[in-house]
Amino acid sequence: MRLEPQPHERIDRARSVTFTFQGRIVEGFEGDTLASALFASGQRIFSRSFKYHRRRGLLCCSGHCANCQMTVDGIPNVRVCTTPIRQGASVKGQNVVGSLQRDLMAVTDKLGGPFTPPGFYYKTFIRPRKLWPLYEKVLRNAAGLGKLDKHGAREERFDVEYRHVDTVVVGGGQAGLEAALDAARQGRSVIVVEEGPEAGGSLLADREGAAVARELAAQARQAGVEILAPAIAIGLFEQGLVPVAHGNLLLKIRAHDVVVAGGIVEQPLVFPGNDLVGVMLPDAVRRLVNYWSIRPGERAVVLTVDDRGLRAAEDLEEAGVQVAEVVDFRRHAPGIVSAVGHKGFVTGVQLDLRTVKCDLLVMGGSPQPNYKLLAQAGARVEFDASRGIFVPTDLPAYVQAVGAAAGDVGDPAVPEPVLGSYGGKSFVCFCEDQSVKDLRYAIAEGFDSIELSKRYTTVTMGPCQGRLCHVNSIRLFASTTGLDENTIGTTTARPPHTPVPLGLLAGPPHEPAKRTSLHHRHKDLGGTMMWTGAWRRPHSYGPNAGEEAQNVHRALGLIDVSTLGKILVVGPEAGAFLDRIYPNRFSDLKVGRIRYGVITSDGGRIMDDGTVARLDEEQFYVTTTSTGADAVYQWLTWWNAVWHMNVQFSNVTGALAAVNVAGPHSRTLMERVSSDDFSNEGLSYLDARHVTVAGVPTLALRIGFVGELGYELHFPSPHGEFVWDTLLELGADLGVRPFGLEPQRILRLEKGHVIIGQDTDSESNLLEAAMPWLVKSDKPDFVGKWAVEQVAERGLRWMLVGFESPRGAMPLEGGQVVVDGRSSGRVTSVRRSAELGKVIGLAVVPAELAVDGGRFDVRVGDSLESMVVHLGAFFDPAGEKLKA
Amino acid sequence: MAMLVTCPNCGPREVEELRCAGEVTHRPQHAPSVRELNEYVYFRGNVAGVHREWWFCRACEDWFLAERDTVTNEVSRTWLPEAPAESTAGVSPPAGVTPPDVDIPL
Numbered sequence: 001m002r003l004e005p006q007p008h009e010r011i012d013r014a015r016s017v018t019f020t021f022q023g024r025i026v027e028g029f030e031g032d033t034l035a036s037a038l039f040a041s042g043q044r045i046f047s048r049s050f051k052y053h054r055r056r057g058l059l060c061c062s063g064h065c066a067n068c069q070m071t072v073d074g075i076p077n078v079r080v081c082t083t084p085i086r087q088g089a090s091v092k093g094q095n096v097v098g099s100l101q102r103d104l105m106a107v108t109d110k111l112g113g114p115f116t117p118p119g120f121y122y123k124t125f126i127r128p129r130k131l132w133p134l135y136e137k138v139l140r141n142a143a144g145l146g147k148l149d150k151h152g153a154r155e156e157r158f159d160v161e162y163r164h165v166d167t168v169v170v171g172g173g174q175a176g177l178e179a180a181l182d183a184a185r186q187g188r189s190v191i192v193v194e195e196g197p198e199a200g201g202s203l204l205a206d207r208e209g210a211a212v213a214r215e216l217a218a219q220a221r222q223a224g225v226e227i228l229a230p231a232i233a234i235g236l237f238e239q240g241l242v243p244v245a246h247g248n249l250l251l252k253i254r255a256h257d258v259v260v261a262g263g264i265v266e267q268p269l270v271f272p273g274n275d276l277v278g279v280m281l282p283d284a285v286r287r288l289v290n291y292w293s294i295r296p297g298e299r300a301v302v303l304t305v306d307d308r309g310l311r312a313a314e315d316l317e318e319a320g321v322q323v324a325e326v327v328d329f330r331r332h333a334p335g336i337v338s339a340v341g342h343k344g345f346v347t348g349v350q351l352d353l354r355t356v357k358c359d360l361l362v363m364g365g366s367p368q369p370n371y372k373l374l375a376q377a378g379a380r381v382e383f384d385a386s387r388g389i390f391v392p393t394d395l396p397a398y399v400q401a402v403g404a405a406a407g408d409v410g411d412p413a414v415p416e417p418v419l420g421s422y423g424g425k426s427f428v429c430f431c432e433d434q435s436v437k438d439l440r441y442a443i444a445e446g447f448d449s450i451e452l453s454k455r456y457t458t459v460t461m462g463p464c465q466g467r468l469c470h471v472n473s474i475r476l477f478a479s480t481t482g483l484d485e486n487t488i489g490t491t492t493a494r495p496p497h498t499p500v501p502l503g504l505l506a507g508p509p510h511e512p513a514k515r516t517s518l519h520h521r522h523k524d525l526g527g528t529m530m531w532t533g534a535w536r537r538p539h540s541y542g543p544n545a546g547e548e549a550q551n552v553h554r555a556l557g558l559i560d561v562s563t564l565g566k567i568l569v570v571g572p573e574a575g576a577f578l579d580r581i582y583p584n585r586f587s588d589l590k591v592g593r594i595r596y597g598v599i600t601s602d603g604g605r606i607m608d609d610g611t612v613a614r615l616d617e618e619q620f621y622v623t624t625t626s627t628g629a630d631a632v633y634q635w636l637t638w639w640n641a642v643w644h645m646n647v648q649f650s651n652v653t654g655a656l657a658a659v660n661v662a663g664p665h666s667r668t669l670m671e672r673v674s675s676d677d678f679s680n681e682g683l684s685y686l687d688a689r690h691v692t693v694a695g696v697p698t699l700a701l702r703i704g705f706v707g708e709l710g711y712e713l714h715f716p717s718p719h720g721e722f723v724w725d726t727l728l729e730l731g732a733d734l735g736v737r738p739f740g741l742e743p744q745r746i747l748r749l750e751k752g753h754v755i756i757g758q759d760t761d762s763e764s765n766l767l768e769a770a771m772p773w774l775v776k777s778d779k780p781d782f783v784g785k786w787a788v789e790q791v792a793e794r795g796l797r798w799m800l801v802g803f804e805s806p807r808g809a810m811p812l813e814g815g816q817v818v819v820d821g822r823s824s825g826r827v828t829s830v831r832r833s834a835e836l837g838k839v840i841g842l843a844v845v846p847a848e849l850a851v852d853g854g855r856f857d858v859r860v861g862d863s864l865e866s867m868v869v870h871l872g873a874f875f876d877p878a879g880e881k882l883k884a
Numbered sequence: 885m886a887m888l889v890t891c892p893n894c895g896p897r898e899v900e901e902l903r904c905a906g907e908v909t910h911r912p913q914h915a916p917s918v919r920e921l922n923e924y925v926y927f928r929g930n931v932a933g934v935h936r937e938w939w940f941c942r943a944c945e946d947w948f949l950a951e952r953d954t955v956t957n958e959v960s961r962t963w964l965p966e967a968p969a970e971s972t973a974g975v976s977p978p979a980g981v982t983p984p985d986v987d988i989p990l
Contacts, residue, residue, distance in 0.1 A: 237886035241886045602921075602924065634903075637947060638905070642965065786916055
């Protein structure tokens with residue numbers, strides 16, 4: 001099959017490479033593609049068509065069409081004509097029952113025709129309706145592409161890289177390389193994106209051109225041009241963003257200028273039998289001969305609208321192929337062309353009244369500029385009737401088209417949209433098996449707009465993305481409807497320009513994780529880490545979270561609360577600003593005091609909560625929930641972008657670590673680690689003081705989320721481990737133990753404290769979340785004031801209440817509250833409290849039930865369990881422990 | 885969206901580095917009716933064309949305003965909200981142009 005060695009061939013005959021094809025071992029050379037090696041080994045059928053399962057052979061040999069899609073190493077729909085040969089690869093045909101050679105589904109081609117017009121299965125298989133799922137299953141199996149192996153999990157890493165350059169050139173052919181060289185010589189940084197394995201484009205398919213291409217590429221590289229090959233420009237987006245698929249790397253290239261040098265896409269001619277194996281495009285033939293030194297047939301007929309076919313004929317003769325006839329449409333266009341075949345292979349071609357025998361039929365249809373990227377970028381496309389092609393115009397300012405892509409394709413003849421009308425099927429769309437008859441049928445059915453007809457017939461919607469069919473389908477449309485091509489217009493060009501794996505678009509699995517400065521201590525202490533937003537936090541330090549909580553009640557606990565958002569609000573108007581943001585008042589907060597605050601939106605939604613401490617006249621220290629820090633920071637700065645009050649904001653969340661020391665022995669511990677006054681008079685409940693803890697400057701907040709006497713210590717995070725270690729060491733004899741998030745949730749529930757987002761949702765408001773004391777209606781305005789007033793006016797419908805489970809049944813969080821047999825609310829939190837010996841929780845219930853002792857049912861498993869409303873804290877309701 | 889947006893502080897940035905917080909809304913001057921409040925909180929112009937919107941730059945952590953064509957994504961102008969000249973265009977202080985109440989992921 002191989003020709004004698006040629007000087008310009010791309011294969012290295014000294015280096016043999018083998019792979020398996022449907023179990024058979026195929027040998028090729030380094031420099032081959034899978035397709036060229038298969039072709040050289042005698043394989044002619046490369047796929048079975050989508051609908052009719054017709055045999056299909058190599059057609060474009062340049063990655064445009066879908067004819068050579070195979071499953072390679074389990075990956076379906078790989079175009080083997082551009083896939084380099086790989087030692088040990090496993091290659092299989094697809095969309096077949098049996099083999100590519102003998103596909104049992106090929107019967108659809110025989111039956112097909114009259115019974116399978118566009119949309120046939122929606123018309124034919126509608127009755128009885130309930131059988132449709134069965135029909136669908138059968139049809140889906142009968143038509144299609146490659147199959148993903150459901151169990152064939154692959155692990156592959158995809159990455160994204162951002163690049164910024166002056167110029168991106170899409171297409172590494174002659175025009176592209178010259179443009180790149182030009183730009184580089186002007187001192188611009190340039191990247192060339194070439195689809196093929198090396199730069200050169202159609203030059204490479206030429207006996208003399210290959211050397212020219214290599215020389216140009218070498219010059220370009222020398223001038224500093226970076227050539228990416230093989231690489232696919234997926235699309236062309238606003239302001240010069242060109243995403244490029246380069247192996248498993250997605251390059252997001254932002255360029256000042258984009259030069260599109262995509263060359264042409266050779267169009268097929270439309271005649272009966274134009275899909276037979278052995279009917280090929282000119283460049284495909286030339287590539288086989290000149291790249292890989294393969295003789296593509298024995299006896300050839302060439303049909304062409306321009307010089308491409310003539311050059312192919314020369315190459316074929318050089319390769320020892322007998323060229324029986326060359327039909328140059330510029331001189332004489334035959335009225336009837338019809339390929340004759342036997343068992344799917346071309347055996348001859350009828351030209352008007354003569355039949356010429358051949359086993360290779362070269363069809364050089366219109367040289368269509370590859371304008372799809374330009375159209376995506378917003379260029380208009382116009383039909384040039386004198387040349388039978390669409391030409392891009394009105395390019396966006398930053399985009400330039402050069403060479404054939406710009407329409408520089410000489411003066412080809414314009415073939416009739418359909419050559420010959422009898423014989424076998426004349427295909428317009430190879431990917432989707434749509435023939436001339438199908439399109440005319442659709443038009444006759446009323447699908448007379450190209451966009452509608454496209455969706456109905458699926459022409460241009462296959463894997464080739466219209467590259468080989470959109471010109472022919474529009475021209476056929478024009479000739480059938482009598483409209484001209486510009487009136488019909490082209491279908492919308494959308495990314496991706498060439499199909500790419502989803503993994504590439506999904507990118508690498510980056511999951512950002514935030515860790516506190518105590519992270520490694522938690523791990524050393526056996527903490528089970530869990531996600532809370534982007535934070536990693538210890539769930540608990542052992543199997544028994546209840547016991548961890550109990551230790552806080554009995555002795556002393558430490559919890560890392562560094563994840564709390566911490567924002568300094570500073571300035572002469574800081575108090576006035578917070579008065580406008582919060583429903584309650586902060587301007588009258590005394591220096592050194594703390595107040596709880598909830599942030600609501602103007603819609604009344606509860607967004608976040610935390611404490612606000614006044615550090616001095618003009619300085620407030622605002623804490624937020626662990627996941628709310630960034631959102632609250634943005635919220636505050638956003639409002640001040642409008643109000644322009646004299647306030648500054650500083651997000652110190654990461655700068656400060658925070659540890660809550662809680663339990664009856666906490667004061668004893670604080671007195672050991674600090675010489676400051678931690679007495680109840682020196683630091684009362686809701687006091688904030690600057691103190692020194694273990695020599696570290698610390699802000700101590702006396703607050704009690706967990707219900708026991710406690711101190712929240714905020715200090716520079718680099719000292720995190722030191723302070724933590726000191727507290728554990730000096731508190732050892734007091735029974736100090738760290739506690740995690742889960743015990744904290746038990747402790748806070750005992751106090752009836754709300755977790756925003758857990759016990760509230762987008763429908764919650766301050767009144768129905770039982771926090772009316774926060775609303776200072778006498779303020780002239782605050783964010784959310786109107787909404788809360790309107791809730792008060794319409795009356796309360798729901799109420800967030802505490803409840804006990806008298807029989808100890810444990811409802812699920814989210815479980816339905818049932819009143820009089822109707823769903824009336826839900827359980828938001830529930831835990832078993834060892835301290836109280838009860839199952840307690842919070843639930844949203846109808847407002848009228850919000851009285852101590854009110855009863856409602858919750859579905860637990862299969863039965864309804866009665867729950868009793870408990871207003872206020874379950875544990876230490878008067879707060880005596882907190883204030884002691 | 886794949887465009888560059890010029891932060892008044894940081895210059896042109898990839899859109900991923902910014903957060904678009906939606907179109908500029910007008911906060912009622914006086915206590916609104918239920919309908920007026922709902923319109924302010926939930927209704928947006930959603931124009932096909934140029935509108936004003938809020939952007940947050942994650943690099944400098946500052947808010948700015950932009951005029952963007954929602955059809956072409958062309959950002960014709962970006963500016964820092966200046967008190968009171970910009971915010972009083974068409975409305976009177978102190979409420980002025982206020983941030984829309986869009987969902988901030990908490």
